[in-house]
Structure formats: C-alpha cells, structure tokens
Amino acid sequence: MARFARWYGANPLHLLVLLCSFALTGYAVVRLFAVRPLTVAVWFVGAAILHDLILLPLYSLADTSVHTVLRHRTPAPLPASPWINYLRVPAFLSGLLLLVWFPLILGLSTPYTGATRLSEDVFLGRWLALTGVFFGVSALAFARKLRRLRRARRRPPHRAAAKG
Secondary structure (H helix, E strand, C coil): HHHHHHHHCHHHHHHHHHHHHHHHHHHHHHHHHCCHHHHHHHHHHHHHHHHHHHHHHHHHHHHCCCCHHHHHHHHCCCHHHCCCCHHHHHHHHHHHHHHHHHHHCCEEEEEEEHHHHCHHHHHHHHHHHHHHHHHHHHHHHHHHHHHHHHHHHHHHCCCCCCCC
C-alpha cells in the first residue's frame, strides 16, 4: 500500500473516486451529446472561454488585491490561521449564485412568474441576504478559530509527569 501511495501520490480510495467521477462525467456527456451535440459543444466552449479568459483573471486579481491591502494595512501580524479562506469561501458561494441566477437577480429575464410564482423583485434581496449570511457565518467561524488559537497560546504546554 505504501508503494502505491508513493507511486500515485494518494491512497487507492482517491483513485477510485476519481475514476468514478470520470465515468459519471463520461456518461453525462454521452447522454447529453446524443440529444443536443451542438448546444453541448457551444456550452462547453463558452464555459471554458468565460472561465479561463475572463473569470479566472478577475478573481485572481481580486484575491491578490485582498492579500496586498490586508498585508499593508494590518498593524498586527496576521494570525497563523489561513484567514483568506474565510473570505474566499463566502465570496465563491455568492459569486456562484450570482453566476447561475444573474438574469433574475439583475432583472434581465423575461417574466418568470409562471414557473416560480414569484416576481423578479425578490431575487436581488434574497441574493444579498444569502451573501450576508455567507459572510456572517464565515466571520463567526473565523472568530471561533481565533479564539481557539488564542486559548491554545495562553495554555502552558502539557508536560508529562516525572517518573519517580
């Protein structure tokens, strides 16, 4: 097993899950491509171009900007905890919701009340509320992590009782 882990770089369960995900993806592509080949190809190329040429540089720039601003403006040294992830995760979730639902959030879609029985006016407020909840939960988790780190620093190191 150790030889396999050295050769592959992870345990066999990782390889099994990876192969299963490739099989599921292949099945979905075959099923979708059989029904609408041109639409699937356009979607795939569009998604690759949108992500790789537009979104990736934008969120890489945003991440670098946050690192730069917080590094230069923070008077105390940053905590040992990976604090940036407490900003990345809620921003990612909020951005993903915006990407999926942007026509409704921004009011750009045709009337959608037939499927949801909701007017378009509720989507922006709900997205903003969810974004606030994401960042609030992340801030609470970060505060809890900092509290745990502070307590661990104050606690004297555990020493084994001397044998007598």
